[in-house]
Amino acid sequence: MSETAQSVWNSCLAFIKDNITPQAYKTWFEPIQAVKLSDKALSIQVPSKFFYEWLEEHYVKLLKVSLNRVLGDQAKLVYVIRMENTYGNKQPFTEKIPSTNRTNHGSQEVDVPIKNKNPELKNPFIIPGIRNVKIESQLNPSYNFDNFLEGDSNRLARSAGLAVANKPGETSFNPLLIFGGVGLGKTHLAHSIGIEIKDKYPEKTVLYISAEKFTQQYIESVKKNNRNDFIHFYQIIDVLIVDDIQLLSGKAGTQDVFFHIFNHLHQNRKQVILTSDKAPVDMQDIEQRLLSRFKWGLSAELQQPDNDTRVSIIKNKLYRDGVDMPEEIVEFLANNIKTNIRELEGAIISLIAHSSFNKKDITLELAKKIVDNYVKNTKREVSxxxxxxxxxxxxxxxxxxxxxxxxxxxxxxxxxxxxxxxxxxxxxxxxxxxxxxxxxxxxxxxxxxxxxxxxxxxxxxxxxxxxxxxxxxxx
The missing domain is CATH 1.10.1750.10 (DnaA protein, C-terminal DNA-binding domain)
Incomplete structure (x- = not known):
């Protein structure tokens, strides 16, 4: 790698780092490598075509300003797109990314594998909760992106989820690991991604399952001596969503079989979505080879929602339920229930129920009574x-x-x-x-x-x- 290219890119990064959030910088700019500098054209290597498209859509102005500061107004940026994996035995075709006039950016050839259309899949053996003829997704349609409101606490995870839903298996977010505390929306977001994929790609087989149920199915397959059928079943899924993956902790046999399933899906450009109550670095008793694969894609954290997001959640919930509530009560609820979204929605339901059953208006006094009782009976997490x-x-x-x-x-x-x-x-x-x-x-x-x-x-x-x-x- 040219030292001159690296020094130019380092100067660009110094400017970029001062103008975006640390999380965005880590996700979108740390993986980039400077390749060469030719006259006023800097070539940078990015992990995928999706990565390139995201930069062009969200950071093109920032890139242009940073490069012009270092190389002048005639500066050009050329993307070199690296595809790290060879998927299956399919021969890739070459697709040229068009250059964009508005930014003076160049273009680069990129290898994109041929898409594979699966025929209708048959369940090779009966799994409890999944019908034998056709694989049901096990998704909850009430969990969708429309009612998963965006805020500072979830913006990265939600944006990554939408990107995965638009191009499952074709982004650099594979696997997508969503982690965070109880009641912050991990399961909701995972279902939302699955629902969106089913709408956009009805031919794809999507399956949601909890890590606990996955473990039970694996144990049952060992008892019935059909472990290979169990593995084959999961290998034919296009989008596998596993909730609470940290529950595989200490289960060596289940981890081993999941390792082989994960490898097959990833190599064949199938999408894997995981949720966890902790980041990979904090997971205990999970094999290192599995943890390393969890880190291949993107780990996105859901944090406690800020006040503005809590207000939006309350108003959205009230709108969906057809309930009017004074602004001062909305503000009171948002200011006094901060731990997680589940508790917030639970308090709203309790308030509406008390008002309805007792035939009383929703007042601030009633809200204070409900919140006091609710908080007393709820284990609150110290922030x-x-x-x-x-x-x-x-x-x-x-x-x-x-x-x-x-x-x-x-x-x-x-x-x-x-x-x-x-x-x-x-x-x-x-x-x-x-x-x-x-x-x-x-x-x-x-x-x-x-x-x-x-x-x-x-x-x-x-x-x-x-x-x-x-x-x-x-x-």
């Missing part, structure tokens, strides 16, 4: 923001100081305690905790947790810190 606030106040500093880059011992220890309690009290991934507490990486969070454990067992004063903060967070 990372709240943990940082409690720790900062305990050590008499502000949150900005806690998150700062300083290496002063008492501030470092406060930051480590915040990370420790975030891991203890939330379902956020290590990467998410690090990102929210001073933009650190997951390794820093892991080190912080180990340090707190060690100091708590050897330092009486530090152990008192841990006990005091723990009491404040569990009141």
């Amino acid at each position: 990372i923001d709240y943990i940082q606030k409690v720790v900062s106040e305990y050590f008499q500093m502000d949150v900005e100081t806690l998150q700062s880059k300083t290496r002063k011992r008492h501030i470092v220890q406060a930051r480590q305690l915040a990370m420790f309690f975030a891991k203890k009290f939330t379902k956020a991934s290590l990467a998410s905790i690090g990102s929210q507490i001073g933009k650190r990486d997951h390794a820093t969070v892991l080190h912080a947790c180990k340090t707190v454990d060690n100091l708590a067992s050897t330092d009486k004063q530090f152990n008192k810190f841990v006990d005091d903060i723990n009491k404040k967070l569990t009141l």
Whole structure:
């Protein structure tokens, strides 16, 4: 690789990084490699045709400005599209991507495999819940993109889901792993993708299944001595959606069979969609070879919805149910139920039910009563923001100081305690905790947790810190 090409691209990246979110930068620009520089034309290598199309659609202006800053107004950008896998024994044909006049971008040849149209598939053996003649998708039509509202907390995952639904098996998001805490919409999004694919590609076989049911089916196939039939059945699926994949933890036999199914589907450009309550890096007792495959595509996190998103969710729910509710009550619900979407919708249903059964108007007083009762009967998850606030106040500093880059011992220890309690009290991934507490990486969070454990067992004063903060967070 030309050092000159790399230095030009590094200068572009420095500008790009300052103008987009860290997650977008990591997803769309870190995988790009500079290839060569010829006169004013910089060639960059991207992983797929879809990747190229996404850059052209969403970041073309940013790319042009960054390149013009480094090479001048005559700068051109040429994409080199790398197809890493050879799929099956099919011979590829060559498709030329047209250049776009508005950006002075060049074009490059790309190999795209011939599409394979499957005949109607027959179920080779009876699986409970799936009819023997035709494979039913097991999808819930009430979970769709129309009622999966977009917000800052889910924008990446939702956008990736739509991209997969438009071109299943043909994007760089294979597998697409959606992870996040309880009630944040992982299952909803997975079903939405499947429903969208069925609408756009009715000839494709789509199957949704929980990891728990997959495990039960595998055990049953071993008992009946038809393990090969079980594997073959899953290998003929076009789009496989597996919910709660972390439940394969510790199940060596199920992991092994899923490994072979996954490999076959991926090599044949079949789409795999997974959901998990944790990121791959945080999964325990999952074989390394399987974890590495989970990381091949995109891991997209669903976080707790912000206030604007919660308001939109409430209004959408009320609209679908044909219920009018004063704006002040909508705001009250959004401000007081922050843990997850499931709890929020549950409170709305309770409020509507109480109003209907008791023949009373929906008032702020009734809303407060419902929320008080609902919160008392619901195990609430402490937020990372709240943990940082409690720790900062305990050590008499502000949150900005806690998150700062300083290496002063008492501030470092406060930051480590915040990370420790975030891991203890939330379902956020290590990467998410690090990102929210001073933009650190997951390794820093892991080190912080180990340090707190060690100091708590050897330092009486530090152990008192841990006990005091723990009491404040569990009141």
